[in-house]
Amino acid sequence: MMKHLLLSIAFLLLMMSAGAQAANDGRVLLQGFYWESSHDYPGDWYSHLEGKSADMNAAGIDMIWLPPPSDAGSLEGYLPRELNNFANSYGSLAEHQSLLSTLNGLGIEAIADIVVNHRVGSTNWVDFTNPTWGTNSITGDDEVWSNSAYSGISLRGNNDSGTPYAAARDIDHSQGFVQNDIKAFLDNLKAIGYDGWRYDFVHGFDPYYFTVYNGHTNPTFSVGENWSANKQVVQDWVNATGSTAFDFSTYYTLKAVIKDNNYSYLSTQGAPSGGIGWDPRHYTTFIENHDTPDYDPGNNVLNGNNVGQSYAYLLTHPGVPCIYWPHMYEWGSAVTNEIKALIQVRKDAGIHSESPVTIHRSENGLYVASIAGDIHSVFLKMGYGNWGDPAAEGMGSTWTLAASGTNYAVWSEGGTGGGGGGGSMTVYVQGYSHAYAWDSNQNPLLGAWPGTAMTAGAGGWNEVTISADCSNVIFSNNGAGQTADLSTCNDMPYYENGTWYASEPGGGGGGSSGSMTVYAQGYTHAYAWDANLNPLLGAWPGSALGTGPNGWSEISISEDCANIIFSNNGSNQTSDLYTCSDSPYYSNGAWYATDPNGGGSTLTVYVQGYSHFYAWGDGQTYTNGWPGSTLTNNGDGWYYGVIPANCSNVIFNNNGANQTADLYTCGPTSYYANGSWSGSGSRAAIFDDNDLTIYPNPFFSQASVSFSLKTAAHVRLEVFNTSGQSMKLFDSDLAEGGHQITFHASQLPPSNAMYIVRVSVNDEQYTRKIVVK
Incomplete structure (x- = not known):
């Protein structure tokens, strides 16, 4: 009994001294890699990160989660081999240490990805080195013992205390030497500059051992990956370890909100519905990580138009927010700037892991919450539902728009918001002659009431420049017929009929004009809006689709670019979509320039030096049996064959001899010469086909097409699936020199995993085969 009592007391002391998450944690975490980082930057990722470190610091990043630090049996690092080899x-x-030194100098804490649930051998399944372990480090019920090469080994560990992992050997953490060597491994990481730990696959062994490792190392931050949508499962692990855990419940909820536009999911009995609604101090929130694009494909719903509202939620709510590297640095400057602005909002307000949340509205199409930071409060509005601003909704008149984007706006209490109020802006209105303006300290910005007479501008607008980039404003006719107290920032300068707009209302939201007809199948209604959030097809769920050609439903929109949601009268809706008139067909999550179901196309292939061609695809042969059909002389040195399909596998041969490899190309016309395909029989000197590469291939979530131009040219990049459906990914003029175009798997038409990439340079076409894993 005394022994059990002493063990219990020791455990309690350990829990109190180690792994407990800091209270009121205001830090922001950045995931400093994605799954393909080591593929895309082979041997150079640490240097790439170091080059971004000053920008991270300026943006307000406090911690960076780095990839697994050890030598491994996989490029990504999740099959660790030599734990203490940090190359x-x-x-x-040296690059690893240089990065850590730079981060430490900037005050950015380095969080290592700790993979100690499993391990691979150095030359076989069980020979562990650096540190050296015997086979009793492997759990007694590991699958290795069923392999005939190892079944005769009697030295085995105890049975697994968690979920087995089949891709490597499960480690027995009950062994004292294993615990001691893992403690030494963590000590070595701290010695080279790491501050905290992100634990991988934490359900793989008993939670007790995390208290042992955190108790020994006292990390500044600890977070575990327990991938479960069940809050209770994750909370039980948190309770057992004192560590934070990734808030998968919030992840799944936000993805569902984006897919369904139903913001009621964000509230459960008046509290946030994720883990942060239970125990915000112990949760790290996120919207994407290195695993989710490939292992949760049904939730690949993020794009440049909707990712901002996800971070508006994470960065205004409690928990410790984690930002995904591609969102921060690879989705374009607009997304980067949105995230940076929201980080600043969080820092300025003093929002932290335990900041109180009051949910005011949580319903289909609308979420409104106020969050009390230590410095001041903020209001967040998400969704397309009708809600003006905190002042207009009776929350007082000291609120200033601090950040906004598609389907979200954030207001700060007091202050100037929206970039701090420096600089200037020009505001526009019709039907008023004067503007009176004042800042958050009640200082007049355009003189005494009724302010300054405005200047007549273009298009019937009157305009005036204010010496701040956010301001309170009243428009009037020299003091008569005045508006209510208004407020705006330089990103919303046009005022009309009680609403502020980013650009001239009616001027073609986002610069578009004209109209377009869009097509979909399986939906009855379309809801559309422009860049100023003006509805284009009426209130939700929009207008009914009409009957179009070839089984399509269609509707015309009075813009040539628009945001769109298709639904069945409000149910079974798509995520927020966006398209322009050049890609009007929507099918299976992608937009197409032409009817993707269109049939009747043919492919004509040309070659020199061969007499026969054999073609096949989609389970059928398009030519005679091997060696195929005879090619026809075109009279100019080329021989051709016609294939009744958009795309086809092809082998050229001389009546069965001297055959090519298995080839693949798409139509309508394709010439094969010198080992590759092009669109005509004469190749332009501006492009060297040998320079065209795609990496990685196969790929998981994204790949890059690299090539060089010997002079400026017009380049178009298209990807075809095996049914001939295509997606245009790039179409623009490029200068002389090297170029790289990156695309994501989520952009591609549905396929059996194989695609053809076609790069058109002026009138010449070049193709490559790629595979998505």
Whole structure:
């Protein structure tokens, strides 16, 4: 009994001294990699991160989660081999140490990805080195013992205390030597500059051992990956370890909100519905990580138009928010700037992991919450539902728009918001002659009431420049017929009929004009809106689709670019979509320039030096049996064959001899010469086909097409699936020199995993085969 009592007391002391998450944690975490980082930057990722470190610091990043630090049996690092060898596929030991030194100098805490649930051997399944372990480090019920090469080994560990992992050997953490060597491994990481730990696959062994490792190392931050949508499962692990955990419940909820536009999901009995609604101090929130694009494909719903509202939620709500690297640095400057602005909102307000949340509205199409930071409060509005601003909704008149984007706006209490109030802006209105303006300290900005007479501008607008980039404003006719107290920032300068707009209302939201007809199948209604959030097809769920050609439903929109949601009279809706008139067909999550179901196309292939061609695809042969059909002489040195399909596999041969490899191309016309395809029989000197590469291939979530131009040219990049459906990914003029175009798997038409990439340079076409894993 005394022994059990002493063990219990020791455990309680350990829990109190180690792994407990800091209270009121205001830090922001950045995931400093994605799954393909080591593929895309072979041996150079640490240096790439170091080059971004000053920008991270300026943006307000406090911690960066770095990839697994050890030598591994996989490029990504999740099959650790030599734990204490810190040179890996992300860079050399010197580059690793240089990055950590730079981060420490900037005050950015380095969080290591700790993979100690499993391990691979150095030359076989069980020979562990650096540190050296015997086979009793492997759990007694590991699958290795069923392999005939190892079944005769009697030295085995105890049975697994968690979920088995089949891709490597499960480690027995009950062994004292294993615990001691893992403690030494963590000590070595701290010695080279790491501050905290992100634990991988935490349900793989008993939670007790995390208290042992955190108790020994006292990390500044600890977070575990327990991938479960069940809040109770994750909370039980948190309770057992004192560590934070990733808030998968919030992740799934936000993805569902984006898919359904139903913001009622964000509230459960008046509290946030994720883990942060239970125990915000112990949750790290996120919207994407290195695993989710590939292992949760049904939730690949994020794009440049909707990712901002996800971060508006994470960065205004409690928990410790984690930002995904591609969102921060690879989705374009607009997304980067949105995230940076929201980080600043969080910092300025003093929002932290335990900041109180009051949910005012949570319903289909609308979410409104106020969050009390230590410095001041903020209001967040998400969705397309009708809600003006905090002042207009009776929350007082000291609120200033601090950040906004598609389907979200954030107001700060007091202050100037929207970039701090420096600089200037020009505001526009019709039907008023004067403007009176004042800042958050009640200082007049355009003189005494009724302010300054405005100047007549273009298009019937009157305009005036205010010496702040956010301001309170009253428009009037020299003091008569005045508006209510208004407020705006330089991103919303046009005022009309009680609403502020980013650009001239009626001027073609986002610069578009004219109209377009869009097509969909399986939906009855379309809801559309422009860049100023003006509805284009009436209130939700929009207008009924009409009957179009070839089984399509259609509707015309009075813009040539628009945001769109298709639904069945409000149910079974798509995510927020966006298209322009050049890609009007929507099918299976992608937009197409032409009817993707259109049939009747043919492919004509040309070649020199061969007499026969054999073609096949989609389970059928398009030519005679091997060696195929005879090619026809075109009279100019080329021989051709016609294939009744958009795309086809092809082998050229001389009546069965001297055959090519298995080839693949798409139509309508394709010439094969010198080992590759093009669109005509004469190749332009501006492009060297040998320079065209795609990496990685196969790929998981994204790949890059690289090539060089010998002179300026017009380049178009298209990807075809095996049914001939295509997606245009790039179409623009490029200058002389090297170029790289990156695309994501989520952009591609549905396929059996194989695609053809076609790069058109002026009138010449070049193709490559790619595979998505």
